[in-house]
């Protein structure tokens with residue numbers, strides 16, 4: 507059996523300050539996409555965080571949603587982002603300061619949240635579970651910190667839903683296989699409801715949106731990165747790679763390129 511460690515740069519085992527700029531660029535591009543904006547809007551509406559409430563954003567990244575939540579819980583509330591990556595945490599702090607936001611950020615891990623029991627009204631945790639080796643432990647932590655009646659929005663990608671079209675199915679299957687290996691918990695999206703229910707939380711709603719790439723432009727850094735890895739791992743040949751590049755370029759020119767992955771969101775609450 508080969509090396510099964512997650513290779514994603516978002517995994518805490520692979521954190522590196524050299525990668526901060528690339529991670530921020532990726533998060534900013536995703537934040538601008540219609541699918542992420544729609545899924546976030548749906549989740550914020552369902553959560554209905556209110557003035558005075560205490561909010562925790564687990565795996566806050568650049569802190570965009572910590573800031574959004576800080577705005578809705580004012581006056582009197584608090585919004586804290588927990589972020590283990592020091593480079594991302596620094597960006598989140600700097601952006602919040604620049605925006606005049608009351609959002610604050612703490613070092614911490616989803617498996618050991620720096621918060622007392624039942625202290626939190628609302629938890630936001632977006633696209634973090636896919637990077638966790640122990641998602642069940644993180645769900646238990648969410649249940650621990652929520653007060654009875656407290657709500658959570660848990661959002662994540664399911665990498666097995668990746669579509670890349672056009673392309674030789676054999677090549678596409680090899681590339682999707684590599685994408686699945688990159689994440690510690692690649693099927694996170696489909697498991698969210700079960701993770702929360704197993705932690706004793708009550709699921710109230712589920713929603714989904716796809717993260718769809720521009721159909722007229724090949725995302726070459728992403729495609730080259732994964733395709734070259736597939737050639738190196740002898741999963742596909744150089745000829746198959748060149749054929750894929752030709753197919754994708756032609757499709758982008760015609761506006762018929764399709765690259766997407768589906769994200770799911772679950773809203774739940776702590777009973778009692």
Ligand SMILES: C[S@@+](CC[C@H](N)C(=O)[O-])C[C@H]1O[C@@H](n2cnc3c(N)ncnc32)[C@H](O)[C@@H]1O
Nearest residue numbers: 516518533565566567591615616632633634637
């Ligand atoms: C894809 S980013 C999502 C960031 C942000 N939630 C968003 O949606 O823009 C994944 C985030 O999870 C964080 N992360 C990874 N492992 C974590 C862990 N064990 N505990 C908390 N956060 C973690 C990463 O540092 C990164 O900020």
